[in-house]
Amino acid sequence: MTDAPPPSLPFDLDGFERSAALNLDPATFAYLANGSGSNTTRDANRSAWDAWALRPHVLRDVSRIDTATTVLGAPVDLPVLVAPTAMQRMAWTDGELAMARATAAARTVLVTSMAASYSVEEVAAVAPDGTRWAQLYLLRDAGRTRALAERARDAGYAAIVLTVDGAAVPYGRRRLADGLTLAQPFSFPNMLLPGEPLDTPLTSLVNDFDPATTGADIERLASWSGLPVVVKGVLRGDDALHAVDHGAAAVVVSNHGGRTHDGCVATAVALAEVADAVAGRVEVYVDGGIRAGIDVARALALGARAVLVGRPTLWGLAVDGTPGVVAVLDALREELVRVMAFCGAPTLADLSRDLVEPATREHPRP
């Protein structure tokens, strides 16, 4: 709960991106920043949020603003979760560990990637009180996926996030890495089977997603882990319903930050259809291009329970490790507080659909 007046320091997440670009070598920055193809989808994700204009309420008491909510029953201080991103040691020496400390300090949820540079157990150990979800893909080598789901459960992760937007990856990627060569040796501790040494070469597995993944796999993962399964990478209402019918506990509207296939619908466009189709049966989250508190408010008005942010947290990490990520999350919270006050919405539940409209609506005739 924040008492008025909220802090009003101007904050520029793009400035964090520029600083990160200076701190990282160009190939690493390009790997983190790029989308696939011509970056059309990555960039459309950002501009599509701007295409929603606010229709603020006035004459509402906004002397107190509350950004707290719950996700899958877990309390969070702000509706901004940290998206899974691979190999965070590329951005900061102790990558995922620094990210986990920051996420716990900000009292929100960390989603740890299957391709993390630290193990799910190491990430859990540095911030044991934080809420963590474990992201994974169904690999063709399903035993490794199952082993990770069981390890995540045993390490106290509260949910599995099954990413389902990788079906085209086994058929080849178009321009993502721009000449990146991984620092050797780069290990993937979450893909190891029990007893395998850390230096087992697993790089070839990182993209070896099972292209035969279907709705039935949601049920399989839930039974392996005993955890709720969040399905990430949905862009259509019918697919969201299909996932829910197969036991999804929540869905994430996501196109992977424009990194899987270019030329795809922006998430700010897809969100309302998914939220309407699901109609409250499960929670809906969204990611892609969220760079300001106003984007968070737009997403919640369109039906999301919370958003995830990917690259901004990597820029925070690359600039200053844990304090850098905390600064990014704090800035998003402070901006959200200001937008909620502007909209006459003292709680997140007050961010209703009528608060947004397409910015390009023609002016009514006088």
Ligand SMILES: Cc1cc2nc3c(=O)[nH]c(=O)nc-3n(C[C@H](O)[C@H](O)[C@H](O)COP(=O)(O)O)c2cc1C
């Ligand atoms: C460098 C990088 C690595 C990523 N790795 C993963 C991953 O391992 N698993 C996954 O589900 N999504 C991954 N994503 C996608 C993010 O979870 C998220 O969907 C996306 O970054 C959101 O868009 P934003 O970066 O514009 O916020 C990755 C994104 C980036 C930028």
